[in-house]
Amino acid sequence: MHENRAYRDGSKMARGLKPTVDPASAPERALLVSVDLGTRRLAVPPSARMARRAASADLDSLDLDSLGDQEPGAAEKGGSDDAFESGVAEFRELVLSAGAEIAAEVQQRRGRADAATLIGSGKVEEVRAVAESSHADVIVFGQNLTPTQLRNLENALPGRVIDRTQLILDIFARHARTREGMLQVELAQLEYMLPRLTGRGREMSRLGGGIGTRGPGETQLETDRRRIQRRISTLKGELESVRRIRSQQRQRREAVPVPTVALVGYTNAGKSTLFNALTGAGVLASSRMFATLDPKLRAIVLPSRRKVLLSDTVGFIRDLPPTLISSFRATLEEVQKAEVLLHVQDCSSATREEHRAEVKHVLAELGAGDKPQIEVLNKVDLLSPEEQEGLRSGHGRPMAISARTGMGLEDLLERIDEALQADPMVEARLRVPQSEGEVIAAIEAGGVIRNREFEGNLVFLKVSAPASLIGRFRRFATLPK
Known part of the structure; x- marks a missing residue:
């Protein structure tokens, strides 16, 4: 057996x-x-x-007739x-x-x-x-x-x-730094603990029927259960307040069209290292699992001059405890609301495909499985030149990068630019008086000027910029020549 x-x-x-x-x-x-x-x-x-x-020996010396005796599955x-x-x-x-x-x-x-x-x-x-x-x-x-x-x-x-869930919860408790993270970890721990009180104090129970069970009022087991249930209710209320605040912050961000790009992936795939490389934020990047627990948001500028918010999220793992998924739902809303997901994978790992499938499974549970994704194969610097050649990035293919050395990051930013659907890039011709210096400065800051010509006190610009920026200055738009 x-x-x-x-x-x-x-x-x-x-x-x-x-x-x-x-x-x-x-x-x-x-x-x-x-x-x-x-x-x-x-x-x-x-x-x-x-x-x-x-x-591994010479195949000519192998008795091939004996292979027929091998049991199925061996x-x-x-x-x-x-x-x-x-x-x-x-x-x-x-x-x-x-x-x-x-x-x-x-x-x-x-x-x-x-x-x-x-x-x-x-x-x-x-x-x-x-x-x-x-x-x-x-x-x-x-x-x-x-x-x-x-x-x-x-x-x-x-x-x-x-067991495994308690171990993961302990790691989360060690890494929680914000008030929200601490609340989420405590809620997950209590929800895990509650059903495990049953039986541990069964010999203490005095509320049942039959010989030896009659006695005074409530016992420690029932008292513990009531206290945990009250605390769980309190934590859920506090986390709901956090969720409302986060929702309000998100609504304010959405008032100004700045799309969000979320980093997702298996734990220890290099998400925080990539986040630091793209934003210069300097957040903790560690080889230890779940080094990132609380989400981080930073603005980055794409090659098109568009600004996006990059979000670093907690790493996933196989058999992620359901209590963690439910408790961290407020945090994982950043994944649900993101326009594009960067699925970061450790391409040097022998179990990359297994990890990839696990991340996709968790994303589906979160309702984010259909979101546009860019697969990012990180840590290519750990591969041989021949293996790197086999990972050449192309249109529609995974991006091969090294967050540690910076290899492929410029191409990754261009791919993000292409993937964003909200506030798309448009071409426009503008005629702006030279006296409108603030308008010209705003166009230079938010878009790319392809051509610039002067005629009298006017500046004729051919620009590539987000539709929202062109919309702000449509009064200066001209018909194509």
């Missing part, structure tokens, strides 16, 4: 050595438990093992292994981003989850032994745990137990 993988020590401490640093100043030591569910590892017959050993298992290893690497990065130190790891492959503990009673005993020998403070599961599984594991293991 399932196959277990042996754990790997994260340090000498995992082999039973005592810590030599002050526990008060040391980071938490985490034991990582990764489980690959839904994929049964089939027994590999000798013929298949021979084929694998010969894969050849395809490598793709599943790649996906599992990619998920484990991402899991490690999440734990490091939370500020923990990896003490040891336990990995398991199962056909299906155990309803009581996710990993089965035998594996629970192994995890307990590893946690004790590695002096782990917290046992982190790479999957989400049901309330029952969480309670059973807490009772069986020597340390705190958290």
